[in-house]
Amino acid sequence: MKHITCVTDNCVQPGSTFWGEHGVSFLIETEDGCVLFDTGQSREVLAHNLRQPGDALPPVQALALSHAHEDHTGGLSWVLETWPGLPVYANADLFRPRYFRERSGQVRYVGLSMSQDELARGASLHLGSQPTQLLPTLWTTGEIQERAELAGGSPRLLVPHGDGWQQDTYQDDMSLVLRSEAGWVLICGCCHAGLLNTLAHVRRVFGAPIISVLGGAHLLDLDDAQLTHIVEVLGRDYPDTTWHLNHCTGHQALVTLQRAFGERVRPCPASTRLTFD
Numbered sequence: 001m002k003h004i005t006c007v008t009d010n011c012v013q014p015g016s017t018f019w020g021e022h023g024v025s026f027l028i029e030t031e032d033g034c035v036l037f038d039t040g041q042s043r044e045v046l047a048h049n050l051r052q053p054g055d056a057l058p059p060v061q062a063l064a065l066s067h068a069h070e071d072h073t074g075g076l077s078w079v080l081e082t083w084p085g086l087p088v089y090a091n092a093d094l095f096r097p098r099y100f101r102e103r104s105g106q107v108r109y110v111g112l113s114m115s116q117d118e119l120a121r122g123a124s125l126h127l128g129s130q131p132t133q134l135l136p137t138l139w140t141t142g143e144i145q146e147r148a149e150l151a152g153g154s155p156r157l158l159v160p161h162g163d164g165w166q167q168d169t170y171q172d173d174m175s176l177v178l179r180s181e182a183g184w185v186l187i188c189g190c191c192h193a194g195l196l197n198t199l200a201h202v203r204r205v206f207g208a209p210i211i212s213v214l215g216g217a218h219l220l221d222l223d224d225a226q227l228t229h230i231v232e233v234l235g236r237d238y239p240d241t242t243w244h245l246n247h248c249t250g251h252q253a254l255v256t257l258q259r260a261f262g263e264r265v266r267p268c269p270a271s272t273r274l275t276f277d
Contacts, residue, residue: 002137002180002276003029004187004214007049008040008075009246011269017052018271019045023071024216024247026187028178032135033061037176038189039075046075047082049270057082062134063123065090066189067172068098068112069157071247076114080122088119089134091143092127093172099165101156107165110157131205137179141186144173144193144201149233150226151194152218152248168192175215177206180276184208188215190248195219196233212242212276214268220250227253231260244268 008025012018023041027034027050040046050057060083066072080086098111112119119125126132131142151170158165170192178185184206191198195217202210219230234241234257243261245254246268257265268274 001031002178002185003027004178004185004274004276005029006214006246006268006270006272007036008038008045009268009270009272011246011267013269013271016269016271018049020270021045022247023074024066024189025049025072025075026215027058027060028138028176028187029058030135030137030178032137034058035062035064035134035138035176036060036079037064037187038066038072039063039079041071041074043075043078047078052271060086062087062089064088064134064140064174064176065094066174067091067170067192068094068096069190070110070113072189073112076112076119080119084122086123087126088123089126089128089132089140091129091172091174094127096159096172098168099158099160101158101165107158134176139177139206141175141177141198141201141205143171144197146201146204147194147197149194149196149200150222151197152191154221175202177202178276179206180211182209182276183211185276186210186213188213188217190216191218196230199238210238210241212244212274214244214246214274216247217245217249217253219253220248222250222253227256231256235260240264242266244272244274 129143
């Protein structure tokens with residue numbers, strides 16, 4: 001059996017002992033090992049939630065990072081203290097400085113808190129743009145290079161450019177894919193490369209079917225026309241896929257998808273545990 005637990009999310013299941021914060025982390029457990037995907041925004045929440053229930057930590061064998069933003073990498077230092085030398089998989093663009101423009105106009109840093117040298121000293125660092133196998137049934141998507149559809153971006157997420165700023169293109173964005181007997185399970189961090197682009201990439205590289213999608217889909221800034229297009233494509237190309245969405249998906253988008261696809265769309269708050277095979 002394969003289990004995926006939402007360790008960190010903005011929301012928590014009612015009655016759960018998990019803590020919530022703006023961020024995402026997933027624990028993927030298979031017969032062949034255990035991988036952590038992203039680390040949420042803080043070491044305190046990640047450490048607490050990984051010990052639920054009880055106090056024993058899971059036997060994490062590797063960490064994959066979807067992208068550099070602080071709400072996905074904030075618990076990284078605790079992970080490396082807890083599992084020294086852990087293999088860490090990411091895109092090489094992870095270390096580009098990243099910023100967020102507040103509504104006041106002030107720009108603040110929201111990127112990785114560690115330099116590449118610092119991370120390499122505490123981990124076995126694996127950087128690349130190609131899909132990489134982490135376990136016999138688990139891969140990174142690699143870099144999502146073909147982006148014919150809308151990206152999951154924001155004009156307020158920036159990178160330095162000359163003497164000013166330009167909108168981040170999120171070249172470091174990647175997801176994970178888990179092979180089950182029925183098909184592929186796609187696990188997303190923020191889907192900054194775009195939900196439709198990521199789905200198309202997985203079908204192109206790994207094949208069909210994609211039976212389930214988990215995580216943040218970054219649909220929260222879309223207008224009605226853009227959401228309608230998303231619904232049309234998902235209904236046409238992914239008619240049997242189930243959706244367990246959280247973090248940056250956005251309430252309006254989640255309700256829109258639930259109206260379109262009914263019980264196939266569910267929220268995925270912290271402490272959610274899904275089983276495949």
